[in-house]
Amino acid sequence: LAAWCFSQVKGAIDEDVAEADIISTVEFNYSGELLATGDKGGRVVIFQHEQESKNRPHLRGEYNVYSTFQSHEPEFDYLKSLEIEEKINKIRWLPQQNAAHFLLSTNDKTIKLWKISERDKRAEGYNLKDEDGRLRDPFRITSLRVPVLMPMDLMVEASPRRIFANAHTYHINSISVNSDHETYLSADDLRINLWHLEITDRSFNIVDIKPANMEELTEVITAAECHPHQCNVFVYSSSKGTIRLCDMRAAALCDRHSKFFEEPEDPSSRSFFSEIISSISDVKFSHSGRYMMTRDYLSVKVWDLNMENRPVETYQVHEYLRSKLCSLYENDCIFDKFECCWNGSDSAIMTGSYNNFFRMFDRNTRRDITLEASRESSKPRATLKPRKVSTGGKRKKDEISVDSLDFNKKILHTAWHPKENVIAVAATNNLYIFQDKIN
Amino acid sequence: MILKGQKRKLPSEDVEVPDQSSPLWESQRQFVFSVSLNKYQRSQELPEPSLRRSVLIANTLRQISLEACRSPPLDQQASEPSCSSTLSPQNNAANRSCCSGEPSVPMTEDEDWGLMATDSDFSLSAAISSILTALDSTVDGSPQAAPRTPLRSLENLSGPSEGGVAMEAGRTSYMDDVTMEDLFQDIDSSQLEKDMGVLGLRSGAGGCSAGNDVIRYLPPLTPPSSHPFSFSAEPLQHCSCTAAAVPQVLVFLTRCYPGTFEPRG
Numbered sequence: 001l002a003a004w005c006f007s008q009v010k011g012a013i014d015e016d017v018a019e020a021d022i023i024s025t026v027e028f029n030y031s032g033e034l035l036a037t038g039d040k041g042g043r044v045v046i047f048q049h050e051q052e053s054k055n056r057p058h059l060r061g062e063y064n065v066y067s068t069f070q071s072h073e074p075e076f077d078y079l080k081s082l083e084i085e086e087k088i089n090k091i092r093w094l095p096q097q098n099a100a101h102f103l104l105s106t107n108d109k110t111i112k113l114w115k116i117s118e119r120d121k122r123a124e125g126y127n128l129k130d131e132d133g134r135l136r137d138p139f140r141i142t143s144l145r146v147p148v149l150m151p152m153d154l155m156v157e158a159s160p161r162r163i164f165a166n167a168h169t170y171h172i173n174s175i176s177v178n179s180d181h182e183t184y185l186s187a188d189d190l191r192i193n194l195w196h197l198e199i200t201d202r203s204f205n206i207v208d209i210k211p212a213n214m215e216e217l218t219e220v221i222t223a224a225e226c227h228p229h230q231c232n233v234f235v236y237s238s239s240k241g242t243i244r245l246c247d248m249r250a251a252a253l254c255d256r257h258s259k260f261f262e263e264p265e266d267p268s269s270r271s272f273f274s275e276i277i278s279s280i281s282d283v284k285f286s287h288s289g290r291y292m293m294t295r296d297y298l299s300v301k302v303w304d305l306n307m308e309n310r311p312v313e314t315y316q317v318h319e320y321l322r323s324k325l326c327s328l329y330e331n332d333c334i335f336d337k338f339e340c341c342w343n344g345s346d347s348a349i350m351t352g353s354y355n356n357f358f359r360m361f362d363r364n365t366r367r368d369i370t371l372e373a374s375r376e377s378s379k380p381r382a383t384l385k386p387r388k389v390s391t392g393g394k395r396k397k398d399e400i401s402v403d404s405l406d407f408n409k410k411i412l413h414t415a416w417h418p419k420e421n422v423i424a425v426a427a428t429n430n431l432y433i434f435q436d437k438i439n
Numbered sequence: 440m441i442l443k444g445q446k447r448k449l450p451s452e453d454v455e456v457p458d459q460s461s462p463l464w465e466s467q468r469q470f471v472f473s474v475s476l477n478k479y480q481r482s483q484e485l486p487e488p489s490l491r492r493s494v495l496i497a498n499t500l501r502q503i504s505l506e507a508c509r510s511p512p513l514d515q516q517a518s519e520p521s522c523s524s525t526l527s528p529q530n531n532a533a534n535r536s537c538c539s540g541e542p543s544v545p546m547t548e549d550e551d552w553g554l555m556a557t558d559s560d561f562s563l564s565a566a567i568s569s570i571l572t573a574l575d576s577t578v579d580g581s582p583q584a585a586p587r588t589p590l591r592s593l594e595n596l597s598g599p600s601e602g603g604v605a606m607e608a609g610r611t612s613y614m615d616d617v618t619m620e621d622l623f624q625d626i627d628s629s630q631l632e633k634d635m636g637v638l639g640l641r642s643g644a645g646g647c648s649a650g651n652d653v654i655r656y657l658p659p660l661t662p663p664s665s666h667p668f669s670f671s672a673e674p675l676q677h678c679s680c681t682a683a684a685v686p687q688v689l690v691f692l693t694r695c696y697p698g699t700f701e702p703r704g
Contacts, residue, residue, distance in 0.1 A: 082487050170490055189490040218498055220491045239491055272471045272503060276495045326467065330474055335492050 002421055002436035004371060005383045008062055010047070011430035013375065023426035025413055029093040029101065032417040035063055035424055036103060037431055038088025042072040044105055044158075046116065063433055067116050069158040072107040084109050090175050092184070094197075102161070104184060108171040111186055113162035113197065119155045123147040167193050167203045174224045180231040187224035187236060190217075194248075206254045207236060207246065222280050222337075229289045233258075237294060241278030245305065261303055263310045273325045273334060281337035286346040287418075293349055295340040298322060300351050300361070315361045315368065318353045320391045320402050333407050343416045352411025355400070356427045357387055373411060373425045373432040383437060468503055475500045 012021065020041025027036050035047040048066035075084040085108055094102040100117040125147045129135050170188035177184045185206070186193050192207035207224075211217050220239045227233035232248045244257035265274060277297035285292045286302075291312070294301050298319060301311035317338075321328060328334040333354075340351040352358045353370075361368045370387045377384055390399035413426040421436035479496050482488040 080487075217494060220494050222491065239495060272468065272499060275498055275502070279491070279495060326471065329471070332478075335489075335495070 003383050004421075004423075004434045005381050005437050006378050007381075007422070007433040007435045009375070009378050009430055009432050010045075010063075010065075017429045021429040023413060023429060023431060024087050024089065025091050026415040026424050026426050026431065027091045027093060027103075028415050028417050028424070029103075030095050030418060032419050032422070034066065034093070034101060035415070035433075036091045036093070037424075037426065038071065038091050038105055039429075040085075040087040042070055042074070042086030042088060042107065044069055044071045044088065044091065044103075044114070046101075067156040067158050069114070071105045071112060071114065072110065075109075089172055092175050092177050094177055095181055097181075104175050104177065106172050106175050106186065109165070109168055111164040111172070111175060111195075112160050113164070114158050115161045116156060116158045119157060120152060121149040122152045124150045162197065162200050164195055164200050164203070167195075173222060174236075176224060176226040176234070178226045178231050179229055183231075185224060185226060185234060187221050189220040192221065192224055192234075192236060192254075204252070206248065206252070208253065208255060223283045225283055225285055225292075227289055228285050228287060235283055235285070235292060237280035237283040239279040240275060241280055241296060243280065243283060243292070243294060243303070259305070259308050261308045261311075263301070269322075271325065273329055276329070276334055277325065282339040284340060284342060286342050287344065288346055291346070293340055293342065295338050295351055297334060297336075297338075300340050300349060302349070302363070313363065315349070315359075317351055317359055318357075318389070320389055324402065328407075331407065333410075336410055336412065338410075338412050339414065341414055341416045343421070344418045348416075350414050350416055350423065352414055352425070354407050354410050355405040356409040356411055357389075358411045358414055358425055371434075373427040373430070373434075378432075384434065468506065472500065472503045472507075475503065 011023075018041075020039060020043075022040045023037050024040055025036075025038040028034070029036070033049050035049075037045050037047075039045075044067075045065060046067045047063035049063055050061040052061045071088060072086040074086045076082070077084055087107055088105050089108065090104075090106050092104045094104070094113075096102075100115050103114050103116070105112055105114060124131065125145050127136070127141060127144055127147075128138070164186070168186065168188040168191070170190050172186055172188050174187040175184060182198075183194055183196050186195065186203075187207075190208065190210040191205055193203040194206050195203045207221070209219065209221060218240075222237050222239055224234060224236035227235075233245065234248070234254075235243055235245045237243045241262065243261040245259040245261070246254035247258045248254060250256075250258060265278075280294045280296050282295040283292060290305060292303050292305065294303065294311075295317075298321060299317055300315045302313040302315075304312045325334060338352050340349060342349055347364055348360055348362050350358060350360045356373045357370050358373065359368060359370050370389070371384045372387050385398075388396070388399045389405070390396060390401050395401050409427065411425055411427055415424045417423065423434050425432045425434065475496050479493070479500065482493055482496070
């Protein structure tokens with residue numbers, strides 16, 4: 001694994017964190033030029049990668065704010081007397097097809113398609129109005145002219161182009177753009193819907209696991225994703241640690257899966273919390289489309305799509321927490337949903353943990369590293385020091401003991417640049433950007 | 440939730456004990472049961488609890504009660520029927536393993552359960568079963584046929600939502616509470632006087648809410664004592680539902696459902 005160094009941190013330094021500023025999703029676009037974050041206050045902030053400056057070629061460019069907009073507002077469901085949170089659960093970029101950028105952002109109930117476009121020219125010399133916008137008296141116009149495009153200061157505008165509403169009774173946990181670039185899926189606790197990007201007034205329900213009698217409900221959908229290349233294939237994970245792969249060509253309603261992935265439980269490690277910690281919080285296909293990765297409470301597993309009975313690789317994220325599950329259940333941390341991500345070449349994976357630690361695993365060398373996103377190690381180009389949690393009785397000098405971990409500082413959302421070794425790590429209200437050391 | 444900046448102190452006995460024959464396992468089981476029950480009750484009070492969290496907690500409760508259901512050989516025959524009859528039909532493996540005699544976990548604890556076998560175990564498992572049945576019915580909505588009384592101003596209205604193909608017409612709420620009617624039907628003062636309250640408060644779906652606060656008082660099962668129902672008696676006295684004590688129940692209800700006795704709107 002490369003040596004990682006600090007690049008930037010975005011967000012307030014205050015100890016006092018406003019709830020609305022807590023980052024709830026992070027996503028690079030397909031080229032890595034843009035980095036989007038969503039927060040609990042319903043805002044989206046997009047950062048753009050500046051070109052490397054000619055003066056300092058040894059530095060990669062920085063990410064600076066490109067656009068900020070309010071994506072979702074709090075709503076009130078009058079039928080149920082419930083407030084709908086404006087928190088952005090997920091952002092997914094569309095592949096770029098013209099000068100504008102498009103992304104999907106969703107809260108618990110409504111998905112929106114946003115267009116982000118640049119305006120750096122403006123027309124001058126209108127016939128019917130003055131430069132300051134006042135209408136000219138048509139009788140005073142004696143000649144016609146063609147308006148000329150003049151340069152202006154760059155303005156980045158975000159406008160909602162589609163609003164996909166009223167299709168989810170339960171809380172949306174995932175959205176995923178299909179490889180056909182025309183459709184996308186959205187998943188809530190019990191159902192998955194397929195949308196066409198152009199059509200907002202209807203969607204197709206493709207998975208429905210709601211039992212006829214809700215008393216019989218024992219399992220919910222936790223995440224879903226479209227296959228990166230096969231537009232008919234998608235997967236969804238459950239709270240019981242299973243993944244189902246479905247083929248949309250087989251039937252209109254994909255309640256019957258094509259493949260069923262589940263690892264048999266190890267009876268020696270069975271506890272009261274076995275089911276809870278097996279609940280999958282994230283599922284991600286590899287860029288190649290040959291593998292998928294799942295995150296449960298204590299581990300990350302890599303699955304070969306051709307082998308359903310067990311994962312091909314398992315990485316322990318924080319096994320030292322296994323003996324603390326009772327307390328973590330009591331304080332609700334056991335329900336935290338960590339995400340995971342692949343690097344561009346699928347050779348490494350990354351996921352977050354507590355105490356603002358995050359972990360990276362190299363699939364080839366089987367080496368792993370624990371790093372920390374903290375203000376203390378935030379000196380420009382400072383190399384991050386690997387961290388270690390001591391599990392035995394003796395604690396070495398630089399190690400931290402399990403009991404000293406801060407469970408309020410959790411890294412749930414991380415993203416890896418699709419082409420370069422640049423990562424974005426969300427630590428509560430701060431966004432850290434790290435990159436590997438370049439000579 | 441931990442206060443910001445405060446490092447949590449973990450209890451010293453906080454070790455996963457897979458060995459189900461040890462008393463440590465039993466005390467942890469009781470602890471997890473009471474914590475789970477607490478969590479579940481609290482989440483029910485929220486306007487919109489997380490479905491995933493509720494399902495996981497309910498499954499944990501069910502699993503714990505099923506493991507408790509694997510009673511000592513003495514009570515085996517007596518308790519199993521109660522186990523299978525009061526639990527609503529489930530498809531999960533835990534349930535199958537308990538009631539069909541095909542355990543998913545090694546049943547080495549049976550012999551040691553025998554050491555702790557008393558009448559109190561039997562009544563506890565019956566109690567857990569009945570509580571769980573109530574939880575099952577409140578997890579994600581009572582059956583469509585459940586009667587609704589006009590006093591329930593917090594009741595979620597069900598109705599068709601607008602929209603396209605993917606819409607679910609009908610019931611939109613999934614976290615309904617029990618009804619007042621069910622509650623009052625289940626209060627049987629004679630049975631209660633026999634059983635000292637909580638456990639006899641309800642036998643069918645719905646009435647468990649009367650014991651909401653009382654259930655919180657339920658301590659973990661203490662080691663066998665002379666009395667078959669070895670619970671602390673004090674809180675239960677509030678709950679003994681003689682006719683004169685019905686107002687006490689109403690006090691509990693107003694605490695659990697603050698909007699219940701107020702005019703709608």
